[in-house]
Amino acid sequence: MGAYVIRRTLAAILLLFVVSAITFAIFFLVPRLAGESSSQLAAQYVGRDPSPEALAAVKKNLGFDQPLYTQYWQFIHGIFAGRTFHYGPDASHCAVPCFGYSFKTHLPVWPQITQRLPVTLSLAFGAAVIWVFTGVTIGVISALKRGSIFDRLSMGIALAGVSLPIFFTALVSLSLFSYKWAIFPNLHYVPLTQDPVAWAKNLVLPWVTLAFLYSALYARLTRAGMLETMAEDYIRTARAKGLNERVVVVRHGLRAALTPIVTIFGLDLGLLLGGAVLTETAFSLPGVGQYAVQAINENDLPKIMAVTTLAAFFIVIANLLVDILYVVLDPRVRYS
Amino acid sequence: MPGSTKRVRRRTGGRRGKTAAIIAVAATGALVMTSCGSSGGSSTSSGAGPSGSSAKAEFNAGNKGIVNESDHAGGTVTYQLSSTPDSMDPGNTYYAFMWDFSRLYTRALTTFQPAPGQDGLKLVPDLASGLGAPSDGGRTWTYHIRPDLKYSDGTPITTADVKYAVERSNFAPEALSNGPTYFHQYLQDNTPAYQGPYKDKTGGLNSIETPDATTIVFHLNQPFADFDYLVSSPETAPVPQAKDNGSDYVKNVVASGSYMFASYQDGVGASLVKNPNWNPASDPIRKQYPDRINVQFNIAQTTVDNNLIAGNATMDLAGAGMAAATQATVLGNPQQKAHVDDAVSGALAYVAMSTNVAPLDNVHCRQAVEYAIDKQSVQTATGGPIRGEIASTILPTSVSGYTPYNAYPTTDNKGANSPDGLQKAKDQLAQCGHPDGFSTNLSARSDRPNEVAIAQAVQASLKQVGINVNIQQYPSGKYFTDNAGAPAFVHANDLGLMMMAWAPDWPTGYGFLEQILDGNAIKASGNSNLSELNDPNVNQMLAAAISNTDNAARTAAWGDIDKAAMQQAPLVPLLYRLDPLYRPDAATNVFVTPAYGMYDYLLVGTK
Numbered sequence: 001m002g003a004y005v006i007r008r009t010l011a012a013i014l015l016l017f018v019v020s021a022i023t024f025a026i027f028f029l030v031p032r033l034a035g036e037s038s039s040q041l042a043a044q045y046v047g048r049d050p051s052p053e054a055l056a057a058v059k060k061n062l063g064f065d066q067p068l069y070t071q072y073w074q075f076i077h078g079i080f081a082g083r084t085f086h087y088g089p090d091a092s093h094c095a096v097p098c099f100g101y102s103f104k105t106h107l108p109v110w111p112q113i114t115q116r117l118p119v120t121l122s123l124a125f126g127a128a129v130i131w132v133f134t135g136v137t138i139g140v141i142s143a144l145k146r147g148s149i150f151d152r153l154s155m156g157i158a159l160a161g162v163s164l165p166i167f168f169t170a171l172v173s174l175s176l177f178s179y180k181w182a183i184f185p186n187l188h189y190v191p192l193t194q195d196p197v198a199w200a201k202n203l204v205l206p207w208v209t210l211a212f213l214y215s216a217l218y219a220r221l222t223r224a225g226m227l228e229t230m231a232e233d234y235i236r237t238a239r240a241k242g243l244n245e246r247v248v249v250v251r252h253g254l255r256a257a258l259t260p261i262v263t264i265f266g267l268d269l270g271l272l273l274g275g276a277v278l279t280e281t282a283f284s285l286p287g288v289g290q291y292a293v294q295a296i297n298e299n300d301l302p303k304i305m306a307v308t309t310l311a312a313f314f315i316v317i318a319n320l321l322v323d324i325l326y327v328v329l330d331p332r333v334r335y336s
Numbered sequence: 337m338p339g340s341t342k343r344v345r346r347r348t349g350g351r352r353g354k355t356a357a358i359i360a361v362a363a364t365g366a367l368v369m370t371s372c373g374s375s376g377g378s379s380t381s382s383g384a385g386p387s388g389s390s391a392k393a394e395f396n397a398g399n400k401g402i403v404n405e406s407d408h409a410g411g412t413v414t415y416q417l418s419s420t421p422d423s424m425d426p427g428n429t430y431y432a433f434m435w436d437f438s439r440l441y442t443r444a445l446t447t448f449q450p451a452p453g454q455d456g457l458k459l460v461p462d463l464a465s466g467l468g469a470p471s472d473g474g475r476t477w478t479y480h481i482r483p484d485l486k487y488s489d490g491t492p493i494t495t496a497d498v499k500y501a502v503e504r505s506n507f508a509p510e511a512l513s514n515g516p517t518y519f520h521q522y523l524q525d526n527t528p529a530y531q532g533p534y535k536d537k538t539g540g541l542n543s544i545e546t547p548d549a550t551t552i553v554f555h556l557n558q559p560f561a562d563f564d565y566l567v568s569s570p571e572t573a574p575v576p577q578a579k580d581n582g583s584d585y586v587k588n589v590v591a592s593g594s595y596m597f598a599s600y601q602d603g604v605g606a607s608l609v610k611n612p613n614w615n616p617a618s619d620p621i622r623k624q625y626p627d628r629i630n631v632q633f634n635i636a637q638t639t640v641d642n643n644l645i646a647g648n649a650t651m652d653l654a655g656a657g658m659a660a661a662t663q664a665t666v667l668g669n670p671q672q673k674a675h676v677d678d679a680v681s682g683a684l685a686y687v688a689m690s691t692n693v694a695p696l697d698n699v700h701c702r703q704a705v706e707y708a709i710d711k712q713s714v715q716t717a718t719g720g721p722i723r724g725e726i727a728s729t730i731l732p733t734s735v736s737g738y739t740p741y742n743a744y745p746t747t748d749n750k751g752a753n754s755p756d757g758l759q760k761a762k763d764q765l766a767q768c769g770h771p772d773g774f775s776t777n778l779s780a781r782s783d784r785p786n787e788v789a790i791a792q793a794v795q796a797s798l799k800q801v802g803i804n805v806n807i808q809q810y811p812s813g814k815y816f817t818d819n820a821g822a823p824a825f826v827h828a829n830d831l832g833l834m835m836m837a838w839a840p841d842w843p844t845g846y847g848f849l850e851q852i853l854d855g856n857a858i859k860a861s862g863n864s865n866l867s868e869l870n871d872p873n874v875n876q877m878l879a880a881a882i883s884n885t886d887n888a889a890r891t892a893a894w895g896d897i898d899k900a901a902m903q904q905a906p907l908v909p910l911l912y913r914l915d916p917l918y919r920p921d922a923a924t925n926v927f928v929t930p931a932y933g934m935y936d937y938l939l940v941g942t943k
Contacts, residue, residue, distance in 0.1 A: 043817040043861065053529070054509035054517070059512045087511045088582015089534045105423065106511060106583030107602055115601060152887065171638070179642045186414075187649035188632060284635040286604040294420060294603060294634060299813060 008323065012316040017076075019312040020305070024072050038064035044299060061086065062103055063335035075100060075305065109172045109306045112291065115292050119189050119287035124272035125278065126203055127210035132265065135215035139222020140254060143230065154219060161216025168278040168281035170209050177205055189285050206283045211278065214268060217263060225257030232256075259330050263322055270318030274311025349554045349929070353612040355789060389518040391452075391927075398677035398919055398927045398935065401452055404943070406924040411942040413626040413923075416644075417653040418637040420603050424588040426570035427505030428512040432839070433655050436932040440629065442573030442606060443619070445479050445498065445552075446564050448931035450621055450938045456929040457736060457843055459564050460621065463498070463574065467564050474559035474885050479567070481550050485544040485868030486613040487576060488596035492609055495552035497574035504580060505571040507541065508532035511582040516841060518566055526556045526760035527778065534582060559883035561726025561890055565842035594622040595629055625924070638662055644673060644918045650942060651686045655679070657915035660719070664740045668724065675919050678722055681933035682734045683839035683913040685724065685787075687794055688852075688866035689776070689832065689906060692823070696776065696832040700768035702781035702905035705833070708761040710751035710797040714910050719784050719794040722910030729899045730849065732912045734930040735846035737894025752800035761801045773802020776832030787835050789865065790910065805833065821863040837913065843931055845894020846882050853901050854878050867906035872900050888893065 001131030042059040064226050075084065078098035084091050087106040094101065097108040134171060138158070142151040177183045184205050190198040229235065230253050237246045282289075288307060295303030339902040361568045391401030415437070423429045426442045439447055439462075448464040449455055461467055463485065468477040485493040505512055524543035529702040543555040555561070564728060579590050594616075595608040597888055608629040614622070631653065635643070641662035643649035652658075657679075658666060687709070695701045711726045718724050725733075726749050728742035746757030764773055780791040788809060795805040797921040808831065814822055819825055820834040840847035851857050854871025877900060881893035917935060919926045929936035 014844060040814075040818060044813055054513065058513055059509040088536075088584060089580060092582075092584070101583075104514075105586075105602060106513075107586075115604070174639065175642070179646050182646065185646065186643060281636060284632075284639050286601075286634060290634050297419075334599055 005320075005324065007182075008320050012320055015316055016309065016312055020076070021072070021286050021311050023305055023308045024075065025302060029068055032068070038186030071166060095160060099309070100302035102300050104300045109302050110168060111287060112303075112309060113306055116286055116288050116291050118191065120273060120289065122192065122199065122203055123206055123210065123276055123285060124269060126200075126207040127272070127276075128213065128265070128269055130207055130211035131218055134211065135218025135257075136261065137224045138215070138219040138280070139224055140249065142219065143226035146227065149224075155223070156189055158219045160219070161198035161212045164213075166209065166213050167282050169277060170206075172234065173205055173209050174283070177265060184200060187283060188325045189287075191227045206279055206285060208277050209283075210272075218265075221261055221264065225260060226253055229253045229257045231284035255329060259326065262329060264323055266318040266325075267315065268313035271311070273314040273318075275292075275307060337423075346492070355399045356742050369943060372651055394920075396677055397674075398917070399452065399679065403926045404921075404924040405913040406943070407623070407625070408924060408941060408943060409625050409627075410588050410786055411626050412628045413632060413650045413940055413942050414648070415512060415629070415633040415653040416640040416649045416653045416935075417631070417633050418640055419654070420489075420633045421653075422514040423512075423586050424600065425583075425589060425932055427501055427575060428583075428586070429570065430513045430515050432932050433653050433757060433934060436574070436655070436929070436934060437631075437653060437937050439454070439593060439938055440595045440622075441569055441589060441593040441597065441611070443485075444570055444572045445481070445567040445570050447621070448893050448929060450929070450936050452863075452927035452929070453938075454930065456931050456936065457734070459568060462568075462619075463493070463572070463619065464567075468567065470563070470885050472501065472560070474883055475556045476552045476561075477556070477567075478561045479554075481552070482618045483550060485592065485618055485643070486590035486615070486856065487574075488611045488613055489579075490613050491576060492549075493574045493592055494549040495546040496549070497576055498552050499540060499546050500577045500580070501573055501575040502544060503530075503533045503541050504575060506835075508582075515571055516569070518569070518841075519571065521559065522556050522560055522563075522566070524555050531533060533577070533580075558567055559885075560842050561882055561887075562842065562846050564849065565844060568842065570762045594619065594624050598628070598928050603633060605630065605875055607631070608695045621938065623939055625939065634739050641666075641918060642887050644920050645675075647920050647922055648918060651918065651935060651937065655915065655917060655932070656681075657723075658918055662918075663719075663916055664721070667916070673919075675921070676916050677919060677928050677935075678914045679928040679933055679935075680732070680930060681839065681913040681915045682732055682843060682930065683837050683911055684727060684730065684732050685718070685790065685835075685837045685911040685913055685931070686730075686832040687725070687908040687910065688820075688836045689908070690826055690867055690872075691832055691833070691904075691906060693776070693825055693832045695768060695774050698766045698768040699772070699905055701770060704761045704764035704801065705745065705767065705798065705803065706905050706908055707746060707757050707764060708752040708798050708801045709801065709910070710748040710753045710757075711793055711910055713750075713797060714790050715795040717789040718911060722916050723786075723788065723912060724913050727912045729906065729910035730853070730901060730909055731845060731894060732839075732848070733843060734933065735843045735894075736846050737842060737891045737898070739895030739898065741899060743899070751797050753797065758800065765801060765803075771803065773806040777808050777830050778835065779804045779815075779831050781812040781815050781834040783812050786836070789937045791835050794915040807918060816863065817861050820866055821859075822861050823858065823863060826858065826866075826868075826942070836866055836907070838864070839913075839933070844893070845897065846878070849894065849897055849901075850878055852908065853897070867886045867891075869904060869906040871901070874904070882915065897941050919928045 003061040038059055039055055040063060042064050045058055047061060059065050071120045076093060078100060080096060083094045083097045085094055085101050088102060094108050097110055101108055106228055138154045142154050145151050153308055179189055187202050187205060190201045190202055218288045235248060238252050243308055277289035277293060279309035282295055292307040294309060338821055343708040350669050351669060365495050390405040390570045391403050393403050421429060421434045422431055428439045443463040446459050446467060447462040449458040449460045463481050464479040465482045468479050470477055481495055487493055502519050505515050506517045511534055526542050530541050545553040574592055576590055587600055591611050594611055594614045596611040598607045598609045602605040610624045628677050637659040638661060644652060666676060689702045689705060691697055715721060715724055715726055731738040747754040751757045752761050765773060778791055780787045791807050795807060799806050820831060838852055851864040853869055853874055855875050858865045858868055874897060877897045881890050885889045924941040924943060925939040
């Protein structure tokens with residue numbers, strides 16, 4: 001088990017390097033291959049009508065006058081060892097992990113992300129609790145009451161949840177509950193540490209909207225898994241041995257049916273932690289996803305690099321945790 | 337100006353990107369499904385507010401007078417923005433809304449009088465005790481600042497801080513690259529060239545003198561009669577050198593205005609509170625009405641609009657108009673429409689015609705285009721009269737020197753879709769040697785659907801006279817650096833026609849015309865004189881007018897230059913742009929300032 005974790009961790013680190021290299025190449029190499037000069041790149045980050053001196057200064061400061069491999073090395077080196085920049089009267093040190101300075105604002109990227117991370121974590125974990133609880137519960141009941149009105153109704157709603165795009169459900173919920181009835185007026189993020197009640201009140205609508213999509217998906221997955229598992233021979237054996245039905249369903253049925261759910265949960269949560277782009281944009285939440293949208297709109301490469309690397313990090317870590325959880329969930333799984 | 341604050345402001349709208357576009361489309365459905373109520377009409381009260389007449393809350397009331405005029409103090413005013421500003425550092429911003437808003441926490445040497453209508457175009461001294469005193473034929477300008485001014489931290493404000501602010505904002509692109517650099521362009525430089533305060537620790541720019549703590553003298557490299565306008569930029573707002581840490585200064589701006597920062601978070605927002613060291617006796621134009629001013633960034637535009645309607649926000653900081661979905665809903669509801677002011681943005685939408693791309697290098701071919709374009713169809717394509725008034729001059733109506741005239745009239749402005757327009761266009765085509773028309777390319781910014789829609793209307797008009805237009809779309813981020821603003825690209829790709837929108841940095845003829853008509857302003861990249869007009873007469877008229885310190889004569893000259901340029905037909909004026917703004921019930925002292933083409937933020941309060 002220990003060797004497995006070490007092996008997976010090393011593979012994860014390698015994967016992150018590959019992701020960073022590919023992202024770097026997409027944003028820094030491809031424009032050059034398309035014939036864009038370093039001056040043209042720099043011109044995007046200086047006010048309109050710059051003097052040649054201003055252009056040269058920006059080009060030098062952003063590192064566009066360096067070979068690409070040097071720029072990539074500086075980026076990687078900065079993450080592990082920090083870097084020094086000159087964006088003011090004195091040289092400023094960008095501490096580890098240094099993802100560089102924004103080309104637009106000339107402010108360090110990593111502190112901006114760490115400021116936004118609590119927003120994304122609040123959104124993702126809050127929604128995850130709701131969707132796992134409701135999705136799995138509805139899925140189990142639907143499977144146990146197959147063909148009932150509850151089953152048909154819940155699966156119908158689940159189909160709607162999966163089908164409706166989140167930006168649509170977000171806007172409808174905002175229109176109804178924030179503007180028309182003003183139950184949640186003027187939604188804005190309040191830090192948990194500042195006011196837990198306001199934190200929760202401002203996140204209820206985004207949580208429910210996001211969870212509506214995922215719980216629908218999880219309900220359908222759980223139902224399918226439970227139907228398959230409950231038809232297995234060992235379930236019949238368990239019942240024949242006289243076990244309580246609740247024990248049969250929860251310990252023998254649900255536990256086995258949860259394995260694929262946990263797999264997809266890891267991926268979903270990892271993706272969300274890298275930024276719930278549509279939800280954060282629709283609800284104007286200042287999280288990592290909104291930051292990513294802003295970075296892309298402004299073509300601010302260090303921001304894009306940092307968010308991409310962070311998103312990849314979360315997905316890789318989530319996958320690693322899921323693999324480890326398999327051992328706990330399914331006694332048949334053993335790693336050597 | 338090239339980086340035109342308005343241009344940048346509109347680019348903000350364009351940047352909302354695909355996600356926002358999807359959301360906007362979805363919002364249409366959502367808004368149709370749910371009607372968003374408003375709390376009815378607003379009342380007007382009297383009090384000591386800005387200079388101007390009070391106005392009843394009705395459609396366009398804020399264009400004519402002050403709505404909800406009140407001296408009520410207290411409460412929180414909330415500004416929301418669908419994007420982020422380029423910077424809240426007064427020395428590092430080029431957005432019109434930031435020039436407007438920054439006056440709450442900074443004081444430039446001069447500013448625009450807070451008043452509705454044409455009074456809002458009047459320059460008044462702000463940090464300075466009077467307007468500038470020109471000498472040496474307009475090459476030297478002297479200002480005296482008011483006595484006993486203090487920053488929010490209680491330290492005294494001196495003219496050395498104004499000099500430092502100009503130096504850091506104009507000579508240090510390695511740290512502050514967003515703002516315009518007019519001072520760099522017009523001030524005499526050192527020998528060797530000054531490297532800015534962060535690199536050159538030995539001394540400042542010699543052409544700015546501060547003989548004492550309240551006097552500042554600017555030495556220019558040419559006569560420049562609009563200098564009072566130039567110093568209205570937030571780049572002359574004082575910055576204490578001891579507190580300046582380059583690009584990080586935005587996190588800790590030291591206030592000279594009536595409000596100061598309580599907090600700032602990049603990309604998220606800011607909060608301002610009353611500045612205890614601001615002295616009302618030193619400031620005839622500011623008040624301290626709200627207790628707190630909150631600014632929230634990255635709020636979806638439809639959310640901003642709905643928050644204004646629901647009373648959850650006070651102002652849309654961008655001041656660029658409502659989202660299309662909200663606009664349709666609001667204008668269809670008489671109660672909500674009464675809260676709308678269709679603000680003159682100060683920008684002109686036009687088609688530039690290259691004087692160096694055949695056959696448009698022939699003035700008669702250009703004049704054929706002038707006669708052929710149906711401006712009514714252009715207006716319809718951009719959203720109707722609410723989004724733009726049909727234009728016939730280069731200078732927009734809100735710019736000093738605007739003189740109404742029409743060099744290329746057609747019946748009802750319908751161009752080739754009217755019998756006389758069709759005939760005149762054909763006559764010009766015959767004179768240019770292409771009686772059956774010709775083919776050319778028209779560029780437009782792909783991420784500006786409005787501009788593409790106008791281009792398609794232009795294309796349809798010109799087809800009527802046999803001019804076949806092929807629309808070429810380019811991203812706005814590179815439109816000026818690599819495409820329409822790069823003459824070599826224009827020539828190589830036969831861009832005979834180019835879509836363009838332009839607004840001035842300051843509302844005078846020079847501020848508007850110089851960069852788009854002066855042959856000396858043509859650049860290899862970042863060019864704004866898209867037509868590459870290089871007419872010696874126009875160049876000379878511009879140079880003569882800006883040297884003339886007689887205001888009346890100078891103002892009259894801008895109108896003459898407009899007419900002289902239009903004889904050469906370098907561009908087809910299409911629309912004077914309008915932005916429908918929503919004014920909530922609770923907002924007090926609301927009026928549109930023509931200086932920035934949006935609400936004046938200086939005195940906005942809440943009931």
